[in-house]
Amino acid sequence: MSEEQIHNLRNEALSLIMGTTTQEELENLRINYLGRQGKINQATAELKNLPAEKKSVVGKIINDAKVAIENALFAQKEKLSTKDGQTTWFDPTIPSVQPQRGHLHLVTYAIEEISQIFNHLGFVRVRYPEVEWDWFAFESLNMPASHPARDEWETFFVDTKSHPKYGNMVLTPHTSSGQVREMERVKMPPIRMINIAKCYRRQSDVSHVPMFHQFEGLVVDKDISIVHLKGTLDYFARRFFGASRKIRLRPYHFQFTEPSFEVDVSCGVCNGSGCKLCKAGWLELGGAGMVHPNVLTNGGIDPSKFCGFAFGWGVERTFMMKAGIKIDDIRILYNADLRFLKQF
Amino acid sequence: MDIKVPDSWLREYLETPAKPSQIAQYLSLCGPSVERVNKVGKDFVYEIEVTTNRVDSAGIFGIAREAAAILPRFNLSAKLIPPKVLSRHSFASSVDYLKVKIDHSLCQRFTAVLIKDVQIKPSPEWMVDRLRKVGVKVINNVVDISNYLMYGLGQPTHTFDYDKIKNSIMILRPAKKGEKIITLDGKSHTLPGGDIIIVDGSGRLIDLAGIMGGQNSAVDNTTKNVLLFVQHYNPTQIRKTVMSLAYRTDAATLFEKDLDPEGVTPTIQTGIELLEKLTGGKAEDKILDLYPYPYQVKKINITLDFIQTRLGINITKNELSKILLSLGFENKWSGGKLEVDVPSWRSNDVNISEDILEEVARLYGYHNLPSQIMPGIIPEPPEVTPFAYELKVKQLLKGWGAVEVYTSSLVPQNFIGKDIALKLKNPLGKEGEYLRISLEPSLLTAAKQNSRATNPFHLIEIANVYLPAQAGLPRKGDLPEEKMMLAGITAGFPFTQTKGLVEVLLAELNMEADFIPANNGAIIKQGKTVLGQLKVIDDARIYYEFDMATLRNLSKPFSTFHPIPKYPGQIEDLSAIFPSRSLVGKVIKAISALDPQIADFQLIDTYENSKTFRVVYQNPDKTLTDNEVAKIRGKVIKTLANKFGARIK
Numbered sequence: 001m002s003e004e005q006i007h008n009l010r011n012e013a014l015s016l017i018m019g020t021t022t023q024e025e026l027e028n029l030r031i032n033y034l035g036r037q038g039k040i041n042q043a044t045a046e047l048k049n050l051p052a053e054k055k056s057v058v059g060k061i062i063n064d065a066k067v068a069i070e071n072a073l074f075a076q077k078e079k080l081s082t083k084d085g086q087t088t089w090f091d092p093t094i095p096s097v098q099p100q101r102g103h104l105h106l107v108t109y110a111i112e113e114i115s116q117i118f119n120h121l122g123f124v125r126v127r128y129p130e131v132e133w134d135w136f137a138f139e140s141l142n143m144p145a146s147h148p149a150r151d152e153w154e155t156f157f158v159d160t161k162s163h164p165k166y167g168n169m170v171l172t173p174h175t176s177s178g179q180v181r182e183m184e185r186v187k188m189p190p191i192r193m194i195n196i197a198k199c200y201r202r203q204s205d206v207s208h209v210p211m212f213h214q215f216e217g218l219v220v221d222k223d224i225s226i227v228h229l230k231g232t233l234d235y236f237a238r239r240f241f242g243a244s245r246k247i248r249l250r251p252y253h254f255q256f257t258e259p260s261f262e263v264d265v266s267c268g269v270c271n272g273s274g275c276k277l278c279k280a281g282w283l284e285l286g287g288a289g290m291v292h293p294n295v296l297t298n299g300g301i302d303p304s305k306f307c308g309f310a311f312g313w314g315v316e317r318t319f320m321m322k323a324g325i326k327i328d329d330i331r332i333l334y335n336a337d338l339r340f341l342k343q344f
Numbered sequence: 345m346d347i348k349v350p351d352s353w354l355r356e357y358l359e360t361p362a363k364p365s366q367i368a369q370y371l372s373l374c375g376p377s378v379e380r381v382n383k384v385g386k387d388f389v390y391e392i393e394v395t396t397n398r399v400d401s402a403g404i405f406g407i408a409r410e411a412a413a414i415l416p417r418f419n420l421s422a423k424l425i426p427p428k429v430l431s432r433h434s435f436a437s438s439v440d441y442l443k444v445k446i447d448h449s450l451c452q453r454f455t456a457v458l459i460k461d462v463q464i465k466p467s468p469e470w471m472v473d474r475l476r477k478v479g480v481k482v483i484n485n486v487v488d489i490s491n492y493l494m495y496g497l498g499q500p501t502h503t504f505d506y507d508k509i510k511n512s513i514m515i516l517r518p519a520k521k522g523e524k525i526i527t528l529d530g531k532s533h534t535l536p537g538g539d540i541i542i543v544d545g546s547g548r549l550i551d552l553a554g555i556m557g558g559q560n561s562a563v564d565n566t567t568k569n570v571l572l573f574v575q576h577y578n579p580t581q582i583r584k585t586v587m588s589l590a591y592r593t594d595a596a597t598l599f600e601k602d603l604d605p606e607g608v609t610p611t612i613q614t615g616i617e618l619l620e621k622l623t624g625g626k627a628e629d630k631i632l633d634l635y636p637y638p639y640q641v642k643k644i645n646i647t648l649d650f651i652q653t654r655l656g657i658n659i660t661k662n663e664l665s666k667i668l669l670s671l672g673f674e675n676k677w678s679g680g681k682l683e684v685d686v687p688s689w690r691s692n693d694v695n696i697s698e699d700i701l702e703e704v705a706r707l708y709g710y711h712n713l714p715s716q717i718m719p720g721i722i723p724e725p726p727e728v729t730p731f732a733y734e735l736k737v738k739q740l741l742k743g744w745g746a747v748e749v750y751t752s753s754l755v756p757q758n759f760i761g762k763d764i765a766l767k768l769k770n771p772l773g774k775e776g777e778y779l780r781i782s783l784e785p786s787l788l789t790a791a792k793q794n795s796r797a798t799n800p801f802h803l804i805e806i807a808n809v810y811l812p813a814q815a816g817l818p819r820k821g822d823l824p825e826e827k828m829m830l831a832g833i834t835a836g837f838p839f840t841q842t843k844g845l846v847e848v849l850l851a852e853l854n855m856e857a858d859f860i861p862a863n864n865g866a867i868i869k870q871g872k873t874v875l876g877q878l879k880v881i882d883d884a885r886i887y888y889e890f891d892m893a894t895l896r897n898l899s900k901p902f903s904t905f906h907p908i909p910k911y912p913g914q915i916e917d918l919s920a921i922f923p924s925r926s927l928v929g930k931v932i933k934a935i936s937a938l939d940p941q942i943a944d945f946q947l948i949d950t951y952e953n954s955k956t957f958r959v960v961y962q963n964p965d966k967t968l969t970d971n972e973v974a975k976i977r978g979k980v981i982k983t984l985a986n987k988f989g990a991r992i993k
Binding site: 099100101102103104105107108112115121122124125126127129130131132133146148149152156157158159160169171185186190191192198200202203204210211219221222223224225226227228230231232234235248249250251252253255258259260261262279280290292293307333334335336337338341342 | 702750801
């Protein structure tokens with residue numbers, strides 16, 4: 001085979017390859033030219049008939065033609081596959097490039113959800129001092145200085161002079177200290193307050209943190225009854241925990257409410273039939289009661305004309321009961337470990 | 345306070361077919377909360393929480409009294425069986441076996457009786473069983489009876505070895521400061537003064553009354569004659585002594601809550617009966633009883649309307665009366681008014697109409713009341729509240745990858761340094777002695793805690809700092825200023841990125857900010873007002889903080905509208921070489937303000953002291969000609985040269 005013939009073979013192959021419209025045609029061409037019995041192999045086989053001085057020259061030309069055909073086949077194959085709509089190879093399982101993801105704290109989510117629910121009932125959100133006078137934290141709430149009931153609040157005292165009228169400076173151990181402050185702000189009922197703030201108690205173990213959050217509801221108006229307290233807390237429980245959840249009241253005692261209640265919510269795990277997580281179908285939420293007339297008087301409101309109810313619960317505790325998040329040591333909430341914070 | 349009540353002991357005072365599980369459930373719904381019922385052998389032991397106001401039910405008889413009123417509400421019959429009263433003994437204001445002198449302001453009722461010829465020995469099995477179930481150590485028949493009376497009837501008692509009371513004389517008086525006593529448990533106390541004590545004829549302190557007896561007058565194995573002692577003590581004084589000695593006993597916990605002085609009578613009578621039966625002793629016929637002001641029945645008037653309005657339902661007069669009577673409150677209707685007699689055991693917790701309401705409501709059953717949201721006017725919210733704004737800031741920062749932390753407001757001394765901060769009188773430990781005055785140390789600690797994190801991170805917190813009253817602001821002797829701060833710390837971010845975060849935040853809040861160079865960072869101002877600061881802490885960490893109130897007051901709710909330009913601008917790049925240590929922010933600010941037709945002026949490249957800026961020349965009303973652009977460009981170049989010493993390349 002002459003050099004000229006090999007050139008022709010090469011040109012013929014390239015033009016045929018470029019003219020193909022399907023993969024099948026292309027494959028036939030490949031077999032025809034590069035297959036074992038293909039034209040390139042035939043040309044190579046004929047090399048032995050050439051004189052020695054010609055062999056290497058023609059051999060090189062054959063090889064060049066082979067490479068050119070291979071490249072053309074590859075390029076056409078790519079071209080055809082795109083044309084066929086099968087497009088280029090695409091892997092959707094590849095790891096992505098993400099924007100940095102931020103995280104708000106559990107307590108922020110809880111506070112928002114709680115305040116939204118009470119907002120629907122016309123409750124006004126407020127926040128009162130965390131560093132507070134004894135008067136607002138205890139005395140005005142019907143707890144005189146030596147009262148044994150005070151023992152239940154493990155109170156932090158600030159090392160400073162006491163106020164001539166308001167007594168010692170304390171870290172407020174509950175949001176109830178906002179009750180009289182709200183009465184003083186509003187002056188004339190109606191009052192529907194939701195006070196969410198940091199509170200402090202002198203205790204630290206797996207279920208207590210020295211700094212925590214409470215939400216306090218206070219309603220003062222004419223003719224407010226226990227039925228209204230139940231209605232409000234029922235509404236909260238349904239919205240916060242789920243439509244099938246119920247609350248119940250049991251007798252309890254607080255100096256600043258009369259009557260006073262312990263509020264339970266039906267267990268979401270067993271739906272009230274009793275299980276390992278709950279006490280006979282119920283979980284303790286927290287305290288509530290009808291505002292004691294002395295507290296109204298201390299807030300400048302006439303208890304013969306107005307009455308009301310109040311409740312104050314732990315934000316962290318209530319949220320965990322909802323989410324079913326089991327945290328074996330609550331103190332982790334106030335620890336800045338990213339491995340924890342990034343989970344929410 | 346939590347008490348243990350064995351079912352077998354309860355049924356000594358209560359006749360009912362109710363099962364322990366029913367008793368537990370119904371008591372919890374209408375009375376004291378039964379936290380747990382434990383099976384002990386064939387018996388059950390209730391663990392009951394008694395609230396501080398209900399010391400009358402802090403004993404097995406008291407629980408029986410509650411159960412007898414509550415169980416019938418659930419259609420279970422229940423009858424209270426009161427302790428037996430013996431007729432042989434009489435109460436007298438003087439006896440020949442004991443001479444006493446009493447300060448009645450400390451002791452409202454004083455009773456004592458002498459039991460002769462007792463035989464000290466172990467208690468019988470039934471008593472041992474009951475005491476063990478309530479968790480009391482068994483000692484001997486005399487001491488055990490004393491405990492049995494306290495846990496059974498809720499009234500503490502004491503037994504003296506009569507022969508150790510010198511001259512059979514007792515003087516009850518307030519202690520002088522510094523007087524000393526060794527109590528039964530061998531502990532020595534130096535009294536703060538005012539404490540209720542008893543001294544005998546030789547002047548020895550023999551009793552720290554209401555708290556624990558003295559060692560020198562205690563019953564021991566050789567005791568022959570016992571003086572049984574049942575009193576009512578001044579609750580405030582008992583509590584004072586308990587608090588200042590930091591020494592508490594079960595008896596003191598009861599006394600400090602103001603016990604029923606009428607409860608003394610059945611207690612001393614039951615005590616005599618048990619002592620005679622279990623020790624073989626013989627009681628004197630006369631019981632010494634000094635009770636100058638016996639209980640006068642307290643009366644409370646309520647109306648049907650009051651109960652119905654507060655309860656929210658129309659309870660009948662008859663049901664109301666019946667409920668009150670079942671709890672021992674005698675009552676009498678006249679028209680719509682009800683006169684209620686408060687029984688002695690409830691006299692310290694029932695004082696006003698609301699207290700009567702509570703009794704009615706709990707027995708009626710809170711679970712039987714309907715639920716309804718109150719009607720009425722919805723109150724006006726305060727005009728300005730910070731909550732929505734705080735959430736917006738948090739959410740913006742979260743969107744840019746920040747992670748929110750809540751760190752403790754209580755911090756160690758080294759977080760305060762030499763500044764003034766409020767200190768706690770009773771901190772839990774060195775880690776939380778002070779109220780923080782800055783979020784910086786807290787966030788730096790939080791960042792360090794995560795130093796192993798492989799990727800750069802950004803922590804934020806919105807929380808109060810507590811700035812104590814000082815000369816100036818706020819007033820001295822006032823509460824500290826609680827200032828809500830936003831703080832953030834980045835770790836592994838270049839300075840430009842952290843600054844960028846701060847800038848886009850302020851832009852989102854529709855604010856403008858200048859970064860004024862300051863030590864290791866910048867003070868951030870809008871006009872003349874300081875908004876916050878940015879601070880490079882080390883190679884990796886950059887801190888920033890803002891006063892939330894200032895941000896909120898200055899940020900506009902909406903951005904200003906600028907019409908979209910109708911005519912295209914002309915864009916060109918200018919490069920200039922600046923002297924070392926030039927502040928590029930100042931250059932940009934100056935040039936941007938140079939001519940209203942400079943629509944934009946941005947730094948696009950920096951190489952050593954050479955800076956390249958992209959300038960957009962634009963006029964809202966026309967397309968600028970080359971000549972006009974050249975004029976503005978001339979002003980730019982002149983300013984760069986004259987004001988900043990820059991040389992155009």
